Amino acid sequence: MPELLVRDATPVDAPACAAVYAPYVTGTSITFETEPPGAEEMGRRIEKAQRSHAFLVLEDAGEVVGFAYGGPFKERAAYRWSCEVSVYIAVDRRGRGGGRRLYEELLRRLEARGYRMAAAGMTQPNEPSGRLHAAMGFETVGTYRDIGWKFGAWHDVTWVQRRLGDPLPDSATDPPEPH
Numbered sequence: 206m207p208e209l210l211v212r213d214a215t216p217v218d219a220p221a222c223a224a225v226y227a228p229y230v231t232g233t234s235i236t237f238e239t240e241p242p243g244a245e246e247m248g249r250r251i252e253k254a255q256r257s258h259a260f261l262v263l264e265d266a267g268e269v270v271g272f273a274y275g276g277p278f279k280e281r282a283a284y285r286w287s288c289e290v291s292v293y294i295a296v297d298r299r300g301r302g303g304g305r306r307l308y309e310e311l312l313r314r315l316e317a318r319g320y321r322m323a324a325a326g327m328t329q330p331n332e333p334s335g336r337l338h339a340a341m342g343f344e345t346v347g348t349y350r351d352i353g354w355k356f357g358a359w360h361d362v363t364w365v366q367r368r369l370g371d372p373l374p375d376s377a378t379d380p381p382e383p384h
Contacts, residue, residue: 209303210264211310213255214272218262219248221269225295234328234355250274258288259314263303270295273307275315278324287322288315292337304337312341316369323369328353329361343367 214222227241242250251274254260258275271294278287290311294303312323325343327334343365351359 209306211261211306212264214251214260214262214274216248216251218269218272219251220244222251222262222272223247225269225271226293228296229293234353234358234360235331235334237328237353237355237360239355258318258320259311261307261311261314263294263307265298265303270298271303271307273304273311275311275320275323278322286320287324288320290315290323290325299333305340308337308341312367312369321369321372322366324364324366326362326364329363335363338365338367341367 223242223244223246226236226247229235230238230241251260254274254276257277260274261272262269263271263273271292273290273292275288275290278284278289290308292304292307292311294301294307315323323343324346325338327338329348344367346364346366348361348363350361352362353360
């Protein structure tokens with residue numbers, strides 16, 4: 206059995222990432238997007254994340270079966286040490302450890318780039334995502350009630366966060382260096 210490979214995504218991976226993501230957009234409230242991004246848009250997202258954070262793919266026997274990425278938590282300068290993270294695994298590959306593999310590498314890279322806090326929002330209900338984030342050391346910090354409307358219903362979003370590396374000294378002023 207070939208080993209799962211986690212590597213940096215490139216724009217060439219955009220069609221496969223778009224295919225992994227589309228069922229979450231069209232069939233679940235896990236993401237609040239309502240139209241699946243095409244390969245061109247996914248390619249832009251990959252390039253943008255790679256400039257300052259990270260975008261990784263999970264390969265199984267040469268096939269992209271998942272991805273994870275980091276991006277800005279908020280645009281204000283005070284949040285420059287924090288990032289938001291997400292992970293998506295092909296629907297038929299969930300529950301096999303791929304999300305953990307992606308997150309382990311993603312969080313390692315984000316820490317190495319200077320980020321000190323990772324946050325993730327999980328539309329409720331989503332027990333598999335809750336278990337993954339808990340297993341990765343994320344702690345629940347709160348829930349926005351009825352914050353998103355999709356498929357004719359309101360949805361809550363629970364936020365979790367995890368420290369990355371050591372806290373910064375009080376004198377830290379420079380933002381993380383982009384990759």
